[in-house]
Amino acid sequence: MNMRTIIVGEKVEAVSPKSAAPLFVLYDDLDAEASKAWLVDRMLGAGELSAFYGPPGCGKGVIIEDMALHIAAGCDWHGRAVARGSVVYIALERKRLVERRAIAFRNKHGLRNVPFAIVGGVYDFRDVTTAAQIAEICREVEHKTGQAVVLIVIDTVSRALAGGDENSPKDMGALVTVTAKLQEDTQAHILLVHHIPHDSDRLRGHGALLGAVDTTIAVANGGAARSARVVKANDSEEGEGISFTIDSVEISQDGTTAAVAVPADAPPPPTSVGPRLSANAKTMLAILQEAGRDGLLTEEWNARSRDAGIGARRRADLTDARSILKRAGLVREYADRWRSQA
Known part of the structure; x- marks a missing residue:
């Protein structure tokens, strides 16, 4: 084993290197050619933390699942390249609806062998042991699909708090800590589905979540078309986004349908004299x-x-x-x- 020496005070001591991964990176070891890795080109960074949010009925659940399925299938999403890999969708509410939308996607696009896993149940994301539980599920998915998990969707923040207070710095801070641990354990992008207050268009709850996420994406229903736009981005351009409409696909002989997202041209700019400002x-x-x-x-x-x-x-x-x-x-x-x- 190679030995190296360090100077401690006036003494020189021999130190043997450890095989474990280093806990830090030195300034001179930084990669001069390092570039940002994208999960979805110019919208979501690989291995980061994001939050999609919007009012009820805006279509956020449909467009999030559509994006996740495109990532799992390795198909460009609204003309944007994706990093293919397994996706774990943690449906803490409406698991059956998530399943029906996946079936509708499969029927519409004719795709099979897509590494997309739906997880139901109750998980308390204030408890650090939850990170280990979800990480173990991800390892099982990777073993089953043969592809690394690149995206974990947590739907929704309210259910993930398991009765906790969204406005509490303690509860929201605990959720942020657990998701950070899950990121560390899986190296996957974590996407949180969240809501807005009834009288505002910001993320609901304590600001600890907004401070922790790398990207926030607001989903809105503009009438002729819906949109998903980057509002906050730590190290990329804001304003990036896509437009979509929603269609229904029959998934059962009894006439049951489920929603799918359909790409749409960006709606024309408003012709009004200007936005109403407070x-x-x-x-x-x-x-x-x-x-x-x-x-x-x-x-x-x-x-x-x-x-x-x-x-x-x-x-x-x-x-x-x-x-x-x-x-x-x-x-x-x-x-x-x-x-x-x-």
């Missing part, structure tokens, strides 16, 4: 416009907005106004710097 959103937009081409970092924008009286009593007012501006296409964010698009 007073807070108008003020925050004016602040950002005053900053000029360089824009503002998030905390800089927050600080100037607080000086204008926004968020002093309710911190979520800052997030809500920012979300309104992003959805209206009036602001863009990259690497934590915001710029006006108006």
Whole structure:
């Protein structure tokens, strides 16, 4: 075994290298040619954590399962390349519905031998032992399919908390910790399905989840077409997205049908005079416009907005106004710097 020496104080000691994986990487060992690996090109990074969210009836369950099945089948999704692999869909609610949608997908596309596994039951994602349980299921799926698990869908955050409080930093923080452990154990991308408050378009619950995810994707029903758009991206462009409609496919001789997603052209821009903005959103937009081409970092924008009286009593007012501006296409964010698009 090769030996190396280190200097401790005035003594030189011999140290034998360990065979275990290193716990760190040194600056000089970083790969100068490192590039981001994508699960879905320009939308979801491989091995990352994401959250899809939207109001009831927006079609998020349909489009998430459609994307997951395309990944498992190794088929481009809305013209975007995917990294093929096994998918584990943890249906903590409506497992039978998830099964029916998969059958509809199979009937529509005629695909077989797709490594897509649906898991039902009750799991408490505040309990760290849950990560080990799900990781073991993933290993069984890999053994059965011969393909590594690249995506784990957890549907939904509310059920994953198993009675916990979405607004509690303790409960939401525990969920974040367990999903991080699951990422570490499986190296798979973890996708969380979540909801929004009835009076806002942001992620519901404590901000610990928003802070932890690499990407958030908002699903919306625009009438003629539905959309799934990147709202937050830690190290990629925001605003990327796809448009789709929903069709029904018969899956049984008794006439039972299930929904499938169908790619659609992006809807034309609205012809109205402009989006309706809240007073807070108008003020925050004016602040950002005053900053000029360089824009503002998030905390800089927050600080100037607080000086204008926004968020002093309710911190979520800052997030809500920012979300309104992003959805209206009036602001863009990259690497934590915001710029006006108006």
